[in-house]
Amino acid sequence: MNLVSRTLEIDVDTDARLREIASERGKDVATVLAEAVALLDSVIDLSGPDLAEDRDRYEEFKRTGLAVPLDDVKAWVASWGSANELPRPQPRKIK
DSSP states (O other), rough: OOOOOEEEOOOHHHHHHHHHHHHHOOOOOHHHHHHHHHHHHHOOTTOOOHHHHHHHHHHHHHHOOOOHHHHHHHHHHTTTTSTTOOEEEEOOOOO
């Protein structure tokens, strides 16, 4: 593996947490940072939003009036892992 030396300025709390995580895992801080970047890259698409898809979905909403209200989504997510987990909310006519 080719290594590059890079200097980063981070706050003391972040530094302390990085050192703590590294110690807990028996790794060095550079490895913890590399793993964090790999994880971030796997869950977030940094290439930018798909505006065409957003426009298509908005046009579909204007045509049908169907959507899932935010409060329904919040209630559904809040119920995850509970004994009373709610079913996935379904789109309905929105004014």
